[in-house]
Amino acid sequence: MTDFTKTRAAFHLPEGMTYLDGNSLGPMPRAAADRVATMMQDEWSDMLITGWNRAGWYVQPRKVGDRIARLIGAGDGQVVMGDTLSIKVFQALSAALALRPDRRVILSDSGNFPSDLYVAEGIARALGATLRVVEPEAVEAAITPDLAVLMLTEVDYRTGRRHDMPALTARAHEAGALALWDLAHSAGAVDVNLLGADADFAVGCTYKYLNGGPGAPAFIWTHPRHAEAAQPILQGWMGHAAPFAFDQEYRPAAGIERMRVGTPPVIALTALEAALDIWDQVDMKALRARSIELTEAFIVGVEAECPDLVLNSPRDPARRGSQVGFRHPQGYAVMQALIAEGVVGDFRAPDVLRFGFAPLYNDLEDVERAVAVLARILRDGSWDRPEYHAKSAVT
Template sequence: MLEEARARDAADPLAEYRDRFALPQGVIYLDGNSLGALPKATASRLSEVVTGEWGEGLIRSWNSAEWIGLPQRVGGKIAPLIGAAPHEVIAADSTSVNLFKLIAAALAMRPGRKVVLSEPGNFPTDLYMVEGLARQGLAECRLAPREALVGNLDESVALLLLTHVHYRTGALHDIAALTAAAHRAGALVLWDLSHTAGALPVDLAAAGADFAVGCGYKYLNGGPGAPAFAYVAERHHAALEQPLTGWMGHAQPFAFADAYVPGEGMTRLLCGTPPVLGLAALEVGVDLIAEIGVARLYAKSRELSDFFLRCLADRGPIVELVSPPDPAARGSQLSFRHPHAYAVSQALIARGVIGDFREPDVLRLGFAPAYLRFADMETAARHLAEVLDKGEWRRPKFAERAAVT
């Protein structure tokens, strides 16, 4: 397998991009689906923004360095990665906050309907945001397993809220089919693209999607706590009312008027002052992913995960795959079930293979194709097989849970 890996790396059209990332020696990083790696250009860009734009330009940089337009500019660059027009996407806040704004906006657009339909096991923050709105008396949460979602779309449903790539298993939803089903029932749809943006091609426009959100710190490599993005189809812009009516979403923030008047288009999604340093870092990551191209990244991610599975299979049936076996049915990750998945993940990290653990028993390995090699797949599969064969995960130190992993 190692020979095949080397041959495939030599023929890989994306191989050159690995050098654009600052990766530590001796580490195989299979967690780019949680926190993307650092693009080398980020440090110099941030230093320019900090010392030049902030240090020298001071407050003048809101205009001279165009800080004020960063949410729209960075959003506009994310747009083509998700099949949206530049004016339909804005980079702002966290995914959680954007969920809150858009769930509330959708409920306001469907008076007489209160149900937000989702699935059990959706990413917790998505469900918690609905719960928060339910406590305010504004929403009612309904959960149905994925095979029963369409059957639960009735005249009480205001919004279908789903995550395209499931964070734990990597299983995909069919965006176009579910959006069409929701629309037939008179409901709107909000897609969480946190594990999609920068990894899988999606065409929100072709699917007729209403709303979307997603993280900037995963496959977009925007850095820890990077701003997230929000998408609203242009046809909803005029009617969109979101409840976090902060001054930056005002039509004229510097008029300092007492009454709120929403800004044009996606500007009304803004709430407070844009986080300039975070947006500057995110822009570097987005530029790099856009340069490589999502179609090429997706093609390589499928090849990498398929090759990883073959390398594992070569060593016998050692661990149960939780992700869909069909690469077309999963995102850029593989999840495996093991009763001691946490300890397995820690034993792997001790060997330099960084993946992660998700409750209750899932070892999750993400494949960010911009900086991973086929040889990494062979090595990581070998380490996993050895950790399991040798029972290395049984060492007491691997069972101790840290607060944040």
């Protein structure tokens, strides 16, 4: 049984703020600052270069990866940390294509995060492949015998729609293709089971629901059946079989270690470890049940109190992640007004107010306050002030 009152107390949440944007950036674990300070004072400061061995910095990407593996239905030794999510998408997609050399079609959907599509477009151009993008509802029908890789984000970043990972992966395999899943809005939000779904590759970030902090490193997972055959185009020093032999020619390390690229971000990984201490207390089935409770309550409340808003997320919770979107013609201004009132969500073009619900620190009181403030600013028109229409660089 997960004690969500206890996990909420483990985060620093500014007084008076209702934070519903953990699907963009999770709040800081209270222990993170001291954990990082200790690492800097006791390890970096005193150990200097010897910290790679004495403090375990070199093996940190695998050790942290093993802790994340439990949250995504993977096994020990199957996940490694490092670099950004786009780099991990590049590695996974290029490795998957290399495993299907007689095919050159990548399939994705229009709800995928644009950055993933940018990466796929670049790889397709470089390798003479084709990127097909269809509507989310048309994915299954678009899985044809010429497909090499199905590349999808499990939970849509705007709508919160959740793809059926086991069913679509099975359909891809029937067609002779591989399945690559982006878990950016899944890891720490829903009950992911990569091995159960028989996926081939998966990637994800740790600064959202996993609360690793801004710029926290990404992770990559390879199914064990591909671990010794995967050959990503991006081959880095840390992914070499013997990095400190300084060979001129690349030899891939065993298993998931070959998916390492550059020097690991030790300070960022240390902050993430503080967050994972909280996650060690969490049962993912309990988390999923709590997520559904919160999102259902929010939808009911908003539809009752805010008739001008239109639901932009699946109504069935089984088809939804841990976020809810509503549409409004002036969504940006409405969200800025909400933020000014201490209810923090975010905006996604063209007109979506997006709210992320993280059971580790959100509760029904957050839902009630968010609904009440949103209803009030829509009713009194206070959102329609000039300062709320002025767009910032980050929306």
